[in-house]
Amino acid sequence: MSFLIKKLSLGVIFNSCLFVILFIGIQNSSDKNKVDFLLDKTIELPISFIVGSSFIVGSIFGSFIVLDMNNK
Numbered sequence: 750m751s752f753l754i755k756k757l758s759l760g761v762i763f764n765s766c767l768f769v770i771l772f773i774g775i776q777n778s779s780d781k782n783k784v785d786f787l788l789d790k791t792i793e794l795p796i797s798f799i800v801g802s803s804f805i806v807g808s809i810f811g812s813f814i815v816l817d818m819n820n821k
Contacts, residue, residue, distance in 0.1 A: 760812040771801040
């Protein structure tokens with residue numbers, strides 16, 4: 750059980766650090782775009798934020814998949 754908690758906390762810390770670095774990195778970004786969802790569009794966001802946040806969300810989901818595979 751402690752291995753699971755260590756792996757989860759490492760993933761949370763790593764992705765939180767990436768998120769902070771993402772915010773620091775988009776300070777001077779001037780290119781903005783909207784994201785199209787099925788029902789609505791978002792506000793204009795910097796393209797670097799869209800790409801970076803999707804990378805971080807993929808990293809989080811990937812760590813959950815690996816945790817699920819280790820339990821089986």
